Amino acid sequence: MNPSSTEPDGPPSPERTPTAGDGATAALVAALSRGDDPPGGQAVVRFHPLPPVRATAHERGFDVDQTNNSVVVDERVVVKWLTPPPPLPQPAPQMFAHLTSVGFTATALPYAALTGRSAGGAETLVALVTAYLPEAADGWEWCVEEAVAGRTAFAADLGRLAAGLHAAMATPSPAFPEPVRVADGDADGGWAARARDALARALELTCGEDGAWLARHASELAAGLRGLGRAAGTPLIRIHGDLHVGQTLRWREGYAVIDFDGNPTVTGADPFQPAARDLAQLGTSLEHVAQVAILRRGADPARALAWAAEARAVLLTAYREGLAAHGRPELLEESLLGPFEIEQECRELIYAALHLPRWRYAPMGVLRARFPHRTEETA
Ligand code: ADP
Numbered sequence: 449m450n451p452s453s454t455e456p457d458g459p460p461s462p463e464r465t466p467t468a469g470d471g472a473t474a475a476l477v478a479a480l481s482r483g484d485d486p487p488g489g490q491a492v493v494r495f496h497p498l499p500p501v502r503a504t505a506h507e508r509g510f511d512v513d514q515t516n517n518s519v520v521v522d523e524r525v526v527v528k529w530l531t532p533p534p535p536l537p538q539p540a541p542q543m544f545a546h547l548t549s550v551g552f553t554a555t556a557l558p559y560a561a562l563t564g565r566s567a568g569g570a571e572t573l574v575a576l577v578t579a580y581l582p583e584a585a586d587g588w589e590w591c592v593e594e595a596v597a598g599r600t601a602f603a604a605d606l607g608r609l610a611a612g613l614h615a616a617m618a619t620p621s622p623a624f625p626e627p628v629r630v631a632d633g634d635a636d637g638g639w640a641a642r643a644r645d646a647l648a649r650a651l652e653l654t655c656g657e658d659g660a661w662l663a664r665h666a667s668e669l670a671a672g673l674r675g676l677g678r679a680a681g682t683p684l685i686r687i688h689g690d691l692h693v694g695q696t697l698r699w700r701e702g703y704a705v706i707d708f709d710g711n712p713t714v715t716g717a718d719p720f721q722p723a724a725r726d727l728a729q730l731g732t733s734l735e736h737v738a739q740v741a742i743l744r745r746g747a748d749p750a751r752a753l754a755w756a757a758e759a760r761a762v763l764l765t766a767y768r769e770g771l772a773a774h775g776r777p778e779l780l781e782e783s784l785l786g787p788f789e790i791e792q793e794c795r796e797l798i799y800a801a802l803h804l805p806r807w808r809y810a811p812m813g814v815l816r817a818r819f820p821h822r823t824e825e826t827a
Pocket residue numbers: 450510512513514515516517518526528556578579580581582584585586694695697706707709
């Protein structure tokens with residue numbers, strides 16, 4: 449899922465977003481690599497020095513689903529032009545500053561962030577500049593191959609990757625001097641309300657047979673969310689916020705987690721959240737991969753579901769071991785995992801209804817597999 453619902457503050461800038469082939473992105477990268485200011489006059493925050501790139505360097509786009517407009521320059525640098533530029537503050541520049549200070553490297557090396565102003569005068573995030581990862585495929589490609597082949601060893605790598613990210617997010621830096629907070633009673637009440645709203649909205653927006661199935665299972669789904677009201681004392685960190693397999697790249701040198709834009713389907717959420725929220729999303733994305741393998745690749749449904757269950761178990765074990773190896777086992781509040789998984793499926797249904805109807809089969813397939821038959825005939 450690669451949703452976007454962030455609206456700019458004020459009317460969109462009259463300037464056109466650069467596109468691959470028009471030379472504007474190479475000109476920007478060349479200027480940044482020389483240490484010059486951006487030719488477009490934007491302000492720049494730098495994280496790492498860029499490799500030398502000429503203004504005449506080759507530009508190309510990506511041939512995958514994406515929310516924003518990313519341009520690869522010289523097969524070495526990626527510029528993600530945010531479309532439209534969202535108002536500051538945005539999580540990505542702060543995340544880049546933090547991950548750079550704490551030395552987290554399992555990502556595309558961040559080079560710079562460009563900020564500008566909307567026509568309404570609000571400060572906006574215009575572009576993010578990072579290293580290009582050669583031979584990268586995202587999880588909607590590489591993980592579907594794993595599902596089709598029935599392999600699950602990769603899930604241990606993903607679990608360690610997520611644990612490493614969360615341990616890094618829990619390490620103090622100048623960007624986040626106090627990176628860990630503790631949930632008070634109000635905070636966890638807020639999660640419960642937010643999850644109940646997501647269920648209500650999913651019920652309201654999902655029509656036809658799927659809607660009828662959801663209505664029959666509404667009380668079971670609501671019961672699955674109840675654990676969210678009992679988690680005062682849970683540690684909170686800045687999470688990734690949109691951690692699914694599509695944000696994990698497998699490239700020439702291993703795995704990388706990218707796209708720190710936060711969750712575009714949840715506005716106004718506290719940036720401090722339980723680590724379990726990211727882990728729940730990553731785990732359910734493996735179940736979505738199984739659904740993709742069934743529908744698009746003709747995988748046998750029973751085998752694909754068994755694959756997803758095993759891959760998820762491997763992921764969770766490696767994640768727990770990873771946190772323990774970093775000395776941070778307390779970051780995972782286990783009781784939140786199940787409820788956040790149900791909430792995530794509701795969010796996928798809302799996203800499908802609003803932006804991508806053909807995605808509905810994936811969360812519905814997951815929910816039908818998790819709550820089989822029981823009330824089917826008695827409705
Ligand atoms: P969006 O916010 O538009 O989803 P992402 O940052 O997730 O943008 O990038 C979209 C896709 O572009 C990724 O799924 C991946 O296929 C490709 N991509 C992004 N950054 C890189 C990179 N640094 N190296 C290689 N491929 C990348």
